[in-house]
Amino acid sequence: MNEWIEEDENRTWDATLRTMSYFDTLNLCDRIKCPTIMGVGLQDQICPPTTSFAAFNRIPGRKLHRIYVDRGHGMDDEHWLWVWNQIASEFDTATKP
Numbered sequence: 001m002n003e004w005i006e007e008d009e010n011r012t013w014d015a016t017l018r019t020m021s022y023f024d025t026l027n028l029c030d031r032i033k034c035p036t037i038m039g040v041g042l043q044d045q046i047c048p049p050t051t052s053f054a055a056f057n058r059i060p061g062r063k064l065h066r067i068y069v070d071r072g073h074g075m076d077d078e079h080w081l082w083v084w085n086q087i088a089s090e091f092d093t094a095t096k097p
Contacts, residue, residue, distance in 0.1 A: 041071030
């Protein structure tokens with residue numbers, strides 16, 4: 001974000017944060033219609049877990065989450081392997097009679 005803001009003298013952190021305040025994923029979650037997979041790092045300082053759980057709870061469709069006690073914002077290969085296994089399982093179930 002720092003680089004993006006510094007690219008234009010008219011951009012400031014105050015203006016950027018003011019604009020971003022209009023977009024709260026919590027207000028959009030009820031529009032999600034597809035199955036959803038979410039990973040939550042309890043040490044995430046960018047997207048605090050409380051906001052992730054609030055958003056997850058508002059998703060009306062099928063959903064699945066995995067909590068990582070010692071992770072922050074980024075997920076590692078363990079998480080992505082789990083995600084791909086969930087997706088593969090979904091397709092396997094959908095194609096079986």
